Amino acid sequence: MTTRGDRTVYLDNQATTRVDPRVLEEMLPALGGVYGNPASRSHRLGWEADALVETARERVADLIGAQPGEILFTSGATESDNLAIKGALPFLRERGCHVITVATEHRAVLDPCRQLQDEGLLELTTLGVDEQGMVSVDELRAALRDDTVLVSVMQANNEIGVVQPIAELVAATHEKGALFHCDAAQSVGRMAVDVARLGADMVSVSAHKLYGPKGVGALYLRRSGRRVRLQAQVLGGGHERGLRSGTLNVPGIVGLGMACRLAGEEWQDEAQRVLGLRQRLASRLFAGLDQVQLNGHPEHRLPGNLNLSFACVEGESLMMGLPDVAVSSGSACSSASMEPSYVLRALGRSSEQAHSSIRFGVGRFNDESDIDFAADRVIAEVERLRKLSPLYRREEREVASG
Ligand SMILES: Cc1ncc(COP(=O)(O)O)c(C=O)c1O
Known part of the structure; x- marks a missing residue:
């Protein structure tokens, strides 16, 4: 697995971007x-x-x-x-x-x-x-x-x-x-x-x-x-x-x-490169995990944006387990309670699905090693959390018994 030392892989470019x-x-x-x-x-x-x-x-x-x-x-x-x-x-x-x-x-x-x-x-x-x-x-x-x-x-x-x-x-x-x-x-x-x-x-x-x-x-x-x-x-x-x-x-x-x-000078090349990185991240996560759902239109979307729901995993717990990958969850901290994202709710996602989503935002300063590191970390953490989830274990047993 790629390691990053104490560096954080920044994949929250919809929240903000690093100053060039x-x-x-x-x-x-x-x-x-x-x-x-x-x-x-x-x-x-x-x-x-x-x-x-x-x-x-x-x-x-x-x-x-x-x-x-x-x-x-x-x-x-x-x-x-x-x-x-x-x-x-x-x-x-x-x-x-x-x-x-x-x-x-x-x-x-x-x-x-x-x-x-x-x-x-x-x-x-x-x-x-x-x-x-x-x-x-x-x-x-x-x-x-x-x-x-x-x-x-x-x-x-x-x-x-x-x-x-x-x-x-x-x-x-x-x-x-x-x-x-x-x-x-x-x-x-x-x-x-x-x-x-x-x-x-x-x-x-x-x-x-x-x-x-x-x-x-x-x-x-x-x-x-x-x-x-x-x-x-x-x-x-x-x-x-x-x-x-x-x-x-x-x-x-x-x-x-x-x-x-x-x-103006760079957006076209950058969009292609960032899209390639997003696709790499998506392929790695879909290949490595089951019960992953894409939120939002597959084509009509920003090149760097990937919003995914991981069934049976709390987005907040997933983020807590990923201190070295900066992403954001489909929950907004409004007042004392964690509200599910009103955007995901507007798409018809259940409150559970909204709570199980993560937004990845790829940007100018990311490279393939960031993507591979983040994919490895997310897969490992989702698997760890699912092992602790009675709901996921029940679903697994049901699938195994046909
Ligand atoms: C779509 C959209 N509108 C408005 C804003 C607010 O922008 P600013 O942080 O510059 O006030 C943001 C940023 O969070 C945004 O993503």
């Missing part, structure tokens, strides 16, 4: 000598910082096929999602207040929608998904109403990696005259994201999902054709065209820009 050393290097001047405030118009240090911010804006725009003037910097995808949803509605109120989203969205979309619904400021329809996690375009069409003003659907899911048919969903939404917001935190930098091809009006981006720093992101806001108007949610100095006040996080923004530049 090239990103870090690009950020260093903005943490040192270039310390001006980009809003300072009266001296060289301010102009230098502003130039770094504008270069980053161009790089983000280039990656997603937008214009620099369509990119707003934020503190991450959570803020971008909140700003898109809460900010767009006041300007749409004349038309209506019906909003459509999907049961498997990130909390950064679901929670603001629910809060506005509780306050009586919107009427919410939450679409379900099929057993592979896909949203149906026909179901969206059926849910759209004359007073629907906004539809919010993520491009790639953070737990099961499922990639939705965004361009088709946008087309259906636009036929009814509503706006479309897409949370692309998981997809930007990992697959093709072109705002012109997708047609979405607002797109959320997060730097730390594409090998950039945490605490910085962007919101794409369409300015061509039908312009999207937003009400600022953070008021103050009027930064970012008055839509998001607050002194800009220059090092973070520089990091986001560099992460986008590298992704």
